Amino acid sequence: MWGIEIDRESELPLWRQIYKQIINRILSGEIKSKEVMPSTREMAKKLSVSRNTVCQAYDMLITEGYITSQQGALTRVSEGLHMEVIAEAKEYRNSAPAQVYAADFRTGRPDLRLFPRYLWQQLLNKAAGTMPLERLGYTGPQGDPALLQEISAWLYRSRGINVDTDNIFITAGATHALHMIAELLGEKGQRIIMEDPCHKGMHKTFIQKGISVIPVPVDQQGLQVEYLSNQTDACAIYVTPSHQFPLGGILPAGRRTRLMKFAWENDMYIIEDDYDSEFRYCGEPVSPLLSMDPQRVIYVGTFSKTLFPSLRIGYVILPRKFHTQWRKIRTHTDVQNPSLEQAALAELMASRKFDKHVKSMRRVYSLRRELMRNELLEKFKDNLTIIGDEAGLHMTVQFASAAPLLSSSDSFRSISKEKGVKIIPVEYHCIKKGIHVDKLLLGYGHLNEQEILNGIDIFESIFI
């Protein structure tokens, strides 16, 4: 019958096999408009299937209007269904396997091996078992109230700032926070001032929203606020004052007050990205700009570095005037964060095991930084300087006389690839190119002692 073939080994039910093949033949024109369909009894006999199976296929074809059956009349193919083009789904494989490096100096990667997995498993298990039923439904765009409470308490005990839970909004990480902020601020033609260099991903997040980015240069202390004065036509300034990414400076008090004054005078908002200030090794985390004016600063925090990236939980602290709009945007963007991991995180923080984990990782990362620093200084001596504050998960190095290798990014890239080394040059994160060609970023957070020693050996072999 019309060349319909039945495959009894298939996972596809028999009725659906018949139904699919009839549709294909109708659309291709093999079975013509108004053609009378064979009776279900006849079709069943020809295909050696039960009549019930054919009835099910016919019912579906009628429901979807491929064939038409009127009481007492014959069942016929509907009109006007023939299509010239029947597209074929050709398949391409386009996912490449993740690359493995001999030495992987990528930045912003915590050591996942030291994450307290068993504890997290227990907390999730508890949350899954005890979370109130209604929290499986829609729970609103702001976030789990218990988590908001714990973040507020953590900010108080670790940074000394008072943040009311009403001002905290959970996000799916820092990139998502910036994307939302761009939605919040970025009407057509808006401009945002950014540090240059800054994190390329964050830069792209704004660019993608159609926002024009005005670069303002950075030195070893952070944003050079004196260059702000003639950039009065922007809606916001994006800064990383606690630990400038990528150069590593802490924005000094004098620049902070000038920055705040500039924002007030020109009615701009400050977007403070506090991406890794939990990890500062020669003292406590520095105070956020937020404490200077919570109605002028939008603060961005994340758990990607303190816990693990695929958790996808971060937060923003928002001036009141944006609350309503934020809720509206979030509702029509991705609705809310998943509820379960928020509950587990709230519990982790409430038990203070979060503080303990951060403290212990701070010790580990500090030792790793120290080891990498010593290795580099021993091998490169005066040819290399380490710049920036003692903080974070990466280190910025500057070559004394711009190493010949670095002056050509092509040859640097090819020799790195050949040796299996992954290193991001500061230049990669620069908006205006050519100023920081003598600097490289060496991520160490995710590398243990042996990996650091091996990595620096390979790194040395590139330059010597």
Add this chain to the structure above:
Amino acid sequence: MWGIEIDRESELPLWRQIYKQIINRILSGEIKSKEVMPSTREMAKKLSVSRNTVCQAYDMLITEGYITSQQGALTRVSEGLHMEVIAEAKEYRNSAPAQVYAADFRTGRPDLRLFPRYLWQQLLNKAAGTMPLERLGYTGPQGDPALLQEISAWLYRSRGINVDTDNIFITAGATHALHMIAELLGEKGQRIIMEDPCHKGMHKTFIQKGISVIPVPVDQQGLQVEYLSNQTDACAIYVTPSHQFPLGGILPAGRRTRLMKFAWENDMYIIEDDYDSEFRYCGEPVSPLLSMDPQRVIYVGTFSKTLFPSLRIGYVILPRKFHTQWRKIRTHTDVQNPSLEQAALAELMASRKFDKHVKSMRRVYSLRRELMRNELLEKFKDNLTIIGDEAGLHMTVQFASAAPLLSSSDSFRSISKEKGVKIIPVEYHCIKKGIHVDKLLLGYGHLNEQEILNGIDIFESIFI
């Protein structure tokens, strides 16, 4: 000393209390520029704290540039830090408690009481314990390969369509999928054709992206394709062909082929939102438009209705030409979905317990629909018709003679509120107002037998 007060009961470390109060006095001008700081010994004595505590506060003030210390010289307050305005963080409480209704007929709500929580808890626990370590890190914008595989297999056995895993991209639910699609398609001035009425949330998601929406009317069979012909200036058409939201029709084959031809002729994409087609009660789920041309249809699916909304997992099936751009946009939007729940969901599907749950919920919802239908017809007789296919989690009712109450949306709203009833009129979802004033939406998925009976009693009392 400058009125600095120490609170030994506070969670804030003593050094931070001193540090904070000194900063406030510097910024407010109480402590002047260039003023000499008391020695740490003196300060410690005045405040009755250890000298070490004061040193820690001073170190931090030096790090952040509030005070300046040079070898052999006095420690002085830095210059230019006085700020006219010290903003105060006034706090407003703006979260209202969730409302409770006597009868809650909201749409799109699965019954969370019947979700197999214990099973889910076990799967999460297993995923948390066994997930490869590297999946705690960044795992890419497409989604967990195991989940992609399971979705592909599920689409094959439940809908009979072949979808290669390369074409599936995980999202944070259907709204997020539409937001991403809007980013993908919506360059400035783009226009999208939408069914009218359509889900207001989805409409808002496009509007929020600055996309102009062209409404095309819907009847009981779905999109009225004959009205498409003069709307050739759009980039895409958003449709719900398996179960039109909110009117409930299944788009017939004749309209499907006309729609596809229109899309080909005018180089438009079709966005197929298959939001609840798993729940069809008088037969199997209908075939998606996707099967007609996977390079022209962007298919949107979600687990919010089959599992639970706060899971925040859905997916799109994308034409090849969009793959690279999608990955880029996702990377700079919210990076990726959390990894753990993806792994648990993959396991739920692989074990076929997902199929079992969907099948059992289909039976439950079908009975609820039947009960509500019978109650309504008994109470309202010919004054009310139930329209749309027997599917989904809500029912659309039409009053025979537009009930006087419905002609005034204000009085309907006030009497509903008074009786504690939550009902969404179809009018709420209409772009062009005034056409569907005689229709209401009654969600039943989340209501058990008793709640339906009580609800319909209260519903009746509004009209009689």
